[in-house]
Amino acid sequence: MEAYTDFAYVYDVFMDNTPYDKWGGLLVSRLEKEGITDGILLDLGCGTGNMTELLSEKGYDMIGVDYSGEMLNVAMDKRARSGRQILYLQQDMREFELYGTVRAVVCVCDSLNYLLEKEEIEDTFRLVNNYLDPGGLFLFDFNTVYKYETVIGDATIAENRDNCSFIWENFYEEEGQINEYDLTVFVKEQEEEELFRKFTETHYQRGYTLQQIKRLLEKSGLVFMDALDADTLDEVTDTSERIFCVAREQGKVCDRSPDGI
Incomplete structure (x- = not known):
């Protein structure tokens, strides 16, 4: 978890x-x-x-x-x-x-x-x-199950904000009804500099x-x-x-x- x-x-x-x-x-x-x-x-x-x-x-x-x-x-x-x-x-x-x-x-x-x-x-x-x-x-x-299978399964979602942005990639596994989503996030380190820190996380949810x-x-x-x-x-x-x-x-x-x- x-x-x-x-x-x-x-x-x-x-x-x-x-x-x-x-x-x-x-x-x-x-x-x-x-x-x-x-x-x-x-x-x-x-x-x-x-x-x-x-x-x-x-x-x-x-x-x-x-x-x-x-x-x-x-x-x-x-x-x-x-x-x-x-x-x-x-x-x-x-x-x-x-x-x-x-x-x-x-x-x-x-x-x-x-x-x-x-x-x-x-x-x-x-x-x-x-x-x-x-x-x-x-x-x-x-x-x-309908949401993961039909709405967001295998979809890629991205958002860009002033100081951070993310890419959210979904991968749906039908047999186990498991949705894997891989998050890639970019966060501005300091307000006055155009430097962003990148980190990734993987989450799993079941419908x-x-x-x-x-x-x-x-x-x-x-x-x-x-x-x-x-x-x-x-x-x-x-x-x-x-x-x-x-x-x-x-x-x-x-x-x-x-x-x-």
Whole structure:
């Protein structure tokens, strides 16, 4: 899962079109609908803390967990500027540990797609179920097989900004539903000089279907509630690229059942 090292420090520059306010509004609306207007929330795969900060601003007591120390460094810089009381922990979502339970867990921006095996998704879901209050909510999104296979698979994307630019090359492997993307980033070293530092990173993500996710939720002990297209906020279709799901804690599960997916 090693990813987001050097790229972490320019992540927000290139992701400035990510609709955090729209997604944050969706999360808060659903939380409030279910009666969760305060208390402790976990942002799993929190990255640079954009959603964590937003939910903290809405009055929730936030914990942010991420695997990348570099991403968390950026998140903690934001915390220092905002003055918000957010606890950040560097942990792998497949084996994270908390000191107690939380009212809800959120996991957005396709963090779950970095888990390349169904067993890893199930392990993560089981931990989410374990650390949720009775009846607590799990709100998350994921990129679909359709998105990787049809929309971005084998595509090359490039952007040029004033002080940095990147080339993003995608390579889709159909059998395993794995999307490899190779990032080449150029960052200006000093404002007054035309010197750029080049670095590269390789990331892997796997696409999932809604049916697979429903089955894994069931095996983990979580109860699937509903899903919608995260981009249109309408019903999920065969061409949905990102799906937003809601699940609920309903008891803890101790043993693993056969895969059967």
